[in-house]
Amino acid sequence: VQxxxxxxxxxxxxGSLRLSCRANVFTLDGYAITWFRQVPGKxxxxxxxxxxxxxxxxxxxxxxxxxTISSDNAEHTVxxxxxxxxxxDTAVYYCAAxxxxxxxxxxxxxxxxxxxxxxxxxQVTVSS
Numbered sequence: 212v213q214x215x216x217x218x219x220x221x222x223x224x225x226g227s228l229r230l231s232c233r234a235n236v237f238t239l240d241g242y243a244i245t246w247f248r249q250v251p252g253k254x255x256x257x258x259x260x261x262x263x264x265x266x267x268x269x270x271x272x273x274x275x276x277x278x279t280i281s282s283d284n285a286e287h288t289v290x291x292x293x294x295x296x297x298x299x300d301t302a303v304y305y306c307a308a309x310x311x312x313x314x315x316x317x318x319x320x321x322x323x324x325x326x327x328x329x330x331x332x333x334q335v336t337v338s339s
Contacts, residue, residue, distance in 0.1 A: 212236050212308050212328035219304065219333035222296055226337070230291040232306030232330055239263035239282060243311040244289040245320050246280065248302035248335075255305065257321035261289055262313060269320050274300075296337045303332040 218230040232244060245260040259280040260269040268280050279292040289306060307326035311319055319325045 212242075214306050214308060214328055214330035216304065216306055216330040216333040219335050221336040221338065224297055224337055224339050226296050227292070227294045228296065228335060230293065230304055230306075230333065230335070232289045232291075234287045234289075234308060234328075236287060239284050239287055239289075239308075241310050242308050243316050243320055244282065244306060244308045245326065246289075246291050247305045247307060247323060248300075249305070249332075250302045255323045256302075257323070258304070259291060260316070260320035262311075262316055263289075264313070267313070267316065269317065271321075293335070296335075298337050298339045300335060301337050302335060304335050305332045306330045 213235040215233050242263045246258045247255040249255045261280045261282045263282045277295045281290050308328045309326040
């Protein structure tokens with residue numbers, strides 16, 4: 212699966228950005244799509260995940276109430292709406308996709324090694 216991210220950029224604290232991740236698959240059905248982020252010297256951090264089949268979502272505590280993930284299955288695209296951005300949200304954001312059974316998604320959505328397909332990454336910079 213090839214994934215292409217778009218929508219990154221630079222904003223001031225309190226601003227918004229919308230990231231998109233388009234997949235070159237016939238259908239997103241059966242896939243879990245997670246957004247990870249990484250800053251230099253730190254491991255990748257799972258931010259949010261959506262189960263494309265039924266829309267179940269997961270969020271890291273650090274972004275709950277500020278980020279919203281959604282899946283547009285007709286367009287094979289997952290969006291991450293990021294509001295009230297903070298300087299600590301600055302990172303390279305990656306989308307990742309993998310077929311994960313729904314009953315295991317709650318456990319594995321944060322596990323980077325679980326995901327076999329990755330986008331190239333996109334920079335998000337939030338200034339104070």
